[in-house]
Amino acid sequence: MLGGIDPFILIASLIAASVPILLAALGEAVVERAGVLNLGVEGMMIMGAVTGFMVSVATGSPLLGFLAAMAGAMALSLIFAFLTQVMLANQVASGLALTLFGLGFSSLLGQGYVGVKPPLTTAVPFGPLADLPVIGEILFSHDWITYLSLALVGLVWFVLNRTRTGLILRAVGENAEAAHGLGYKVRRIRLLAILFGAALAGLGGAYISLVRVPQWTDGITAGAGWIALAIVVFASWRPLRVLAGAWLFGGLTVLQLNLQAAGSGIPVEYLSMAPYLITIIVLVLISSGKGRALDAPAALGQNFHASR
């Protein structure tokens, strides 16, 4: 049924295809662990995609492009931070507004960039390592953003679970009043978490416009931000499970195209809906786990005001 698909090439392209959703989901997991629900991931990703594209075209440097992508997405997220942390507006509504605004504003910024070629981001040269059988293809054929994203998974896991910073962040997300009582600046910590999440979302967006496609067009992120949000829930807010979730989703997308290309007899319609179908099944399975809640941070989505 799998036809002539080479599993090792499939794994290599799965790793590459999941980079944008991995970065965005990892950032969002940190934001949500701090008790903030930011549904503006899609908007921040596309802002990163467009600012990264514009800057790397103007300067000829992919690195500057990725830095600009993080800055662009962080700038956009400040709107959300102001609304929810200062004005205490509803987080769900503010996040949705952020996505809508990001989609429209990126389209305006990107007007003159349709059809322009950005500078190429090439694979990291590992020399002879890349020619090793099996692992050469899987481990040593990627660009530096891919390795960065994997390193970030480890880093986020370590900080969240093994450091004082992570403990404080989680405390703010579980019980903001208690954290406040202990003298922690809840709103400042949440602001920093929002900025971190935005930086990663922007990086993920720029990966789409600078590496994966590489081109600019309106709406280029095509729902990747929503998939990232689903992965965070799927992963029960844990970094290593975020990685697993991103590979599952990225893998299904790659697999369905490869199955078509390899001429499998499975109808295209089933293959195209598979990733979404599996999301639903997984969410149902997780939510119906016996006696086990979803493990969501207790203060998720609740605004905090020190006077209460």
Next chain:
Amino acid sequence: MKRRTVLMGGAAATLSLSMGARAVLAQEGPLKVGFIYVGPVGDGGWTYQHDVGRLEMVEAIGADKVETVFQESVPEGPDAERAITQMVLGGAKLIFTTSFGYMDPTINVAAKFPDVKFEHATGYKRADNVSTYDSRFYEGRAVIGTIAGRMTKSNKIGYIGSFPIPEVIQGINSSFLHAKKVNPAVELSVVWAFTWFDPAKEADAAKALIDQGVDVIIQHTDSTAPHAEAQKTPGVITFGQASDMSAFAPSPRVASIIDNWGPYYTKRVQAVLDGSWKSEGTWGGMKDGHVLIGPITEAVPAEVKAEAEKMIADITAGTYHPFTGPINKQDGSVWLADGVVATDEELSGLNFYVEGIVGDIPS
């Protein structure tokens, strides 16, 4: 551009309060011609080429006699009806709707405005004030299929399909038949993207094909993303689709099929100005200058280039038709007997693969 269209709609609505003013405007002003585009003008492919045709038409007719408006990225389906209606209310007297999915919306709007003329690209429904026009893209596919068959080293050719409609199936069959003719070992993999323009999806499809060992990619979608993807893997070649896409020459892009709409647009606008416009169906090919093959680059060996050029000459002269028997259907039954040429009716309803292509056409 969209804002301008809206403003015009507003202006016309005001004018229509006084019928006299409107009639004077219609007689004295330049003819207003509208274009509905499926992608952005900067797509570098299909829509870009229609816009080039629009500009050529204005140049040929003269900016004093014709004025144009266009709207980009209009979704196919019911929403197109709104965009077309808005253009009519903005004063357009002739409207070109340039994608297959605008067929029913065009017919519906045309029924409401009998004195406005419509031209729908690549469809098959006509009315008294609706003409259709199309190009024989499969003639171009025959040429690039020949180059593909000669150039492939892995004997695997990939085809990124947009939607399973007759135009695309003609393209797949024509490419495969002519690749197979020069290289009997060739295999064709088709990936359906279900979009005309989505760079991310097109790039993913190209990557999947390359992962499967394909070294020649033919696309039936409009962006240059498959070229950008192919560029990452040395030895993979591509063909420009709808537009020359020369930014990717000499390799991966080794040749291209160019849609040349300018002469047709000029002819039809002139007909409206002369009062000789009538509803008809036009299906132009290389002979009529509708379909051109872009420069074949030095990445193609001289003898292959000569072979391709001979085929261009034969098709242009009318001595060769890409669908000439013997050709069997996918199930092995006879479609065209030896020497028989497919009729236009058969081609415009084509819904099956020819023998040798693996896989089913999605319904």
